[in-house]
Amino acid sequence: MVQNKLPLHPDEMAMPGTECVQARDKVEHLLDRAGIVLNGNQPWDMCVLDPRAYPRILSQGSLGLGEAYMDGWWECEQLDEFIHRALRVNLEAKIRVSWHEAWQLTRGLLANLQSKARAYMVGEHHYDLGNQLYQCMLDTRMTYTCGYWRNAADLEQAQTNKLDLVCRKIGLQPGDRVLDIGCGWGSFAEYAARTYAAEVVGITISREQAELARVRCSGLPVEIRLQDYRDLHETFDHIVSLGMFEHVGWKNYRTYMQVVHRCLRDKGLFLLHSIGANQSGLRSDAWIDRHIFPNGGLPSIAQLGKAIEPEWVMEDWHNFGADYDLTLMAWYANFERHWAELAAHYDERFYRMWRYYLLTCAGAFRARNIQLWQIVLSKGGVADGYRSLR
Structure with missing residues (x-):
C-alpha cells in the first residue's frame, strides 16, 4: 500500500x-x-x-x-x-541497465577479465584490505566461506561443521595429499592437517592471506603458495576449492576443470564449493564488481555442466544457500561489534560500503536469488557408488 x-x-x-x-x-x-x-x-x-x-x-x-x-x-x-x-x-x-553494466558486459565478451595477468587484482583489492578486518569479522579459524548450520548454534560451530563435512565428503584419510585451490588464511589446510593428518598444499592470489596462513599452519604438513591455479602441474589424492570459483570467470571454467583433472589422481575426488546463480550470465552485479570483487562472476548450473561434461562424473550436488544468510549475518554482527577498533584504519564511507556488502548479500541469499553449492566430482565414477553426506 x-x-x-x-x-x-x-x-x-x-x-x-x-x-x-x-x-x-x-x-x-x-x-x-x-x-x-x-x-x-x-x-x-x-x-x-x-x-x-x-x-x-x-x-x-x-x-x-x-x-x-x-x-x-x-x-x-x-x-x-x-x-x-x-x-x-x-x-x-x-x-x-546502466552504462557501467553495459560496458562491463561488453568488456567481458571482448576480453578475458580473469586472465593470468589479471588474476591477482581481486587479491589486492579485497583480500589484502588488512588481516585485522577479517580477524574481527570471521570465526577464529578465519574461514571466509559459508558455514554449515545444521546442528550449529553459532558461527564457530557452523564453520567447523563445514570443514569437517568437506573432509568427509572426499573421504580424507591420514597421509592423503590434498590441494586447496584458493586456500584463504589456511582454515581448511589447518583443519585437514590437524584433524585428519593430511598433507595439504594451499594456493592463493593474496599476499596477506599467504603470510598469515603460513603462520597459522606452522608445524603442520602444510605448504602455502602464492600461485595461480593454471601453473599447477603435479598430482594430488584429492582437491578442494572453497569459495574461489567465483573469481575464475566464465571464459576460464573449462580451463579450470582441465587443470583440476590433470592434477587429480584417477581414484581421487574433487569438491567444489561455490556460490551459484539461478540463471546463466556473463557479468556480476555492477556494484559488487566495482567495490567488492572486481572481475568476478557466479556460475550457473548450465555453465558448470558444460565445463565438467567432457571428463567428469557428477557424484553429488548439495545446495545449502540458505545457510549463507546466517553466515553473513554473523559476520555482520562481528563487524559491528568490532567497528570501534577498526575505525582507526577505515573511514565512514568504507563502513557504509562494508555494511551494504554484508547485509545485501544476506538478503540475496534469503531471497534465494543466489545459491551455495558443494559439488563432488570423480574422474570415472566411484566404483561402488558415492554415498552422499549431509
Missing part, C-alpha cells in the same frame, strides 16, 4: 522541471511492489536523505543504489530485509 506522499525536499523543488518528481514517483512505485514504503517507518523502508538518489537509482541501477547508500543519500535500518523484499519481486529487472 502506498502512503500519502511526503512534501518535496527543498532541493527537489529546485531541480529543473518535473524530473525529480517523476524520478521519485517511479522509485516509490517500484518499492511499493515489494512492500517497501518510501520514507516509511518499517525497518526495511528506504528513507531518502538526498533527492539526487532518485534519478541516480533509476539511471544506474544496482550501482547507483549502492553508491548512493555509500554517499549517505539514503538510509535503511534493515538493509538485508530491504534487499530480500526487492529481489523476491525481481525489482532489479524493472530498472534499465
Whole structure:
C-alpha cells in the first residue's frame, strides 16, 4: 500500500522541471511492489536523505543504489530485509541497465577479465584490505566461506561443521595429499592437517592471506603458495576449492576443470564449493564488481555442466544457500561489534560500503536469488557408488 506522499525536499523543488518528481514517483512505485514504503517507518523502508538518489537509482541501477547508500543519500535500518523484499519481486529487472553494466558486459565478451595477468587484482583489492578486518569479522579459524548450520548454534560451530563435512565428503584419510585451490588464511589446510593428518598444499592470489596462513599452519604438513591455479602441474589424492570459483570467470571454467583433472589422481575426488546463480550470465552485479570483487562472476548450473561434461562424473550436488544468510549475518554482527577498533584504519564511507556488502548479500541469499553449492566430482565414477553426506 502506498502512503500519502511526503512534501518535496527543498532541493527537489529546485531541480529543473518535473524530473525529480517523476524520478521519485517511479522509485516509490517500484518499492511499493515489494512492500517497501518510501520514507516509511518499517525497518526495511528506504528513507531518502538526498533527492539526487532518485534519478541516480533509476539511471544506474544496482550501482547507483549502492553508491548512493555509500554517499549517505539514503538510509535503511534493515538493509538485508530491504534487499530480500526487492529481489523476491525481481525489482532489479524493472530498472534499465546502466552504462557501467553495459560496458562491463561488453568488456567481458571482448576480453578475458580473469586472465593470468589479471588474476591477482581481486587479491589486492579485497583480500589484502588488512588481516585485522577479517580477524574481527570471521570465526577464529578465519574461514571466509559459508558455514554449515545444521546442528550449529553459532558461527564457530557452523564453520567447523563445514570443514569437517568437506573432509568427509572426499573421504580424507591420514597421509592423503590434498590441494586447496584458493586456500584463504589456511582454515581448511589447518583443519585437514590437524584433524585428519593430511598433507595439504594451499594456493592463493593474496599476499596477506599467504603470510598469515603460513603462520597459522606452522608445524603442520602444510605448504602455502602464492600461485595461480593454471601453473599447477603435479598430482594430488584429492582437491578442494572453497569459495574461489567465483573469481575464475566464465571464459576460464573449462580451463579450470582441465587443470583440476590433470592434477587429480584417477581414484581421487574433487569438491567444489561455490556460490551459484539461478540463471546463466556473463557479468556480476555492477556494484559488487566495482567495490567488492572486481572481475568476478557466479556460475550457473548450465555453465558448470558444460565445463565438467567432457571428463567428469557428477557424484553429488548439495545446495545449502540458505545457510549463507546466517553466515553473513554473523559476520555482520562481528563487524559491528568490532567497528570501534577498526575505525582507526577505515573511514565512514568504507563502513557504509562494508555494511551494504554484508547485509545485501544476506538478503540475496534469503531471497534465494543466489545459491551455495558443494559439488563432488570423480574422474570415472566411484566404483561402488558415492554415498552422499549431509
